[in-house]
Amino acid sequence: xxxxxxxxxxxxxxxxxxxxxxxxxxALAAAAAPDAIDRRIEALAQELxxxxxxxxxLAESDSGVARDMRRDxxxxxxxxxxxxxxxxxxxxxxxxxxxxRPRWSLGNALLWLGPTMALAVAMLLWLRxxxxxxxxxxxxxxxx
Amino acid sequence: xxxxxxxxxxxxxxxxxxxxxxxLGLRRDPHRLPSPLLGRxxxxxxxxxxxxxxxxVRTLEPPxxxxxxxxxxxxxxxxxxxxxxxxxxxxxxxxxxxxLNYKDRDTAAQDWLRRRGNxxxxxxVDPDGRAGFDLGVSxxxxxxxxxxxxxxxxxxxxxxxxxxxxxxxxxxxxxxxPQQIAGLAPTASPAPTEPRP
Numbered sequence: 001x002x003x004x005x006x007x008x009x010x011x012x013x014x015x016x017x018x019x020x021x022x023x024x025x026x027a028l029a030a031a032a033a034p035d036a037i038d039r040r041i042e043a044l045a046q047e048l049x050x051x052x053x054x055x056x057x058l059a060e061s062d063s064g065v066a067r068d069m070r071r072d073x074x075x076x077x078x079x080x081x082x083x084x085x086x087x088x089x090x091x092x093x094x095x096x097x098x099x100x101r102p103r104w105s106l107g108n109a110l111l112w113l114g115p116t117m118a119l120a121v122a123m124l125l126w127l128r129x130x131x132x133x134x135x136x137x138x139x140x141x142x143x144x
Numbered sequence: 145x146x147x148x149x150x151x152x153x154x155x156x157x158x159x160x161x162x163x164x165x166x167x168l169g170l171r172r173d174p175h176r177l178p179s180p181l182l183g184r185x186x187x188x189x190x191x192x193x194x195x196x197x198x199x200x201v202r203t204l205e206p207p208x209x210x211x212x213x214x215x216x217x218x219x220x221x222x223x224x225x226x227x228x229x230x231x232x233x234x235x236x237x238x239x240x241x242x243x244l245n246y247k248d249r250d251t252a253a254q255d256w257l258r259r260r261g262n263x264x265x266x267x268x269v270d271p272d273g274r275a276g277f278d279l280g281v282s283x284x285x286x287x288x289x290x291x292x293x294x295x296x297x298x299x300x301x302x303x304x305x306x307x308x309x310x311x312x313x314x315x316x317x318x319x320x321x322p323q324q325i326a327g328l329a330p331t332a333s334p335a336p337t338e339p340r341p
Contacts, residue, residue, distance in 0.1 A: 051177060051282045064247065068277045093280040095180045118158070125155065 037077045041070060044083055048090065048098050057100070069094075179280055179299035186215070186288070186296060189275045194245055194253055194267035204275075206294060207240035207265045212317045214241045215288040216264070217276060219248040220256035222284040228303035229260055235309070236263035239317070243267035246276050246284055291316045 050061035243264035
């Protein structure tokens with residue numbers, strides 16, 4: 001086999017360029033292939049709420065509206081939309097409520113930080129005896 | 145042993161605060177979803193009309209420029225739509241009502257209107273629910289109130305509740321005479337039905 005190093009720089013550049021192009025096209029094709037889209041839809045739909053049957057995810061629900069949403073997701077992905085584009089289309093029509101994970105925002109900060117803050121307060125209360133009664137600290141009523 | 149008793153009240157206060165917060169939150173109905181369309185114009189909807197001889201696809205336009213109007217999403221298979229029908233007929237006397245026939249069959253829809261009466265200035269047809277999807281429709285019936293500037297001001301899911309409709313109309317239509325709004329008679333307001341698969 002011809003060693004690429006023996007070829008002229010132009011030929012090396014062309015071979016490299018063609019290889020990159022080929023791989024890119026293959027990657028694009030793979031992302032648009034039916035089974036890849038099915039997997040993306042399944043993954044996303046499990047993170048989204050069915051607005052009709054509200055205790056079911058979009059992946060589980062068989063309601064007409066859920067099917068419409070999944071159909072829209074499929075069409076969008078087939079035209080090359082990203083996962084975030086697809087979800088944003090749904091929230092633009094049905095509101096942020098469709099997301100199971102609330103997005104980070106000032107209003108949702110309490111929701112996300114609340115449990116951690118509660119834990120921190122609990123830890124402080126629990127550890128209070130230790131950091132208040134350090135040895136050497138003046139204790140006016142110590143038994144003599 | 146003297147310890148500064150400043151902390152003991154903290155835990156009960158936190159628990160009480162949490163309890164109040166949860167109690168308030170649980171009172172909210174998760175089925176009353178805030179509509180992201182509020183304050184915005186309707187998205188463009190390209191549809192055909194039910195009762196027109198013109199078969200072409202057009203964009204759904206406001207029925208009367210500069211006037212608030214109602215967009216009512218309905219279907220002939222929707223039993224709850226029959227319940228709100230009388231309210232719609234009354235409202236239609238003072239405000240333009242446009243119908244969006246959702247996931248229905250033309251003949252069934254036409255029969256339904258013929259039998260019960262037609263409150264709609266125009267009925268647009270959405271056979272596969274694409275327009276409904278763009279509007280954030282999750283069941284039938286649903287009603288939108290659009291103001292004179294073309295912005296959605298009210299998105300009601302379920303049969304029209306005359307009291308809520310009165311409030312919405314009063315808030316949106318400053319030019320409306322009070323007796324127009326007061327004239328809407330009370331009827332029952334059941335929850336919306338799901339489309340038949």
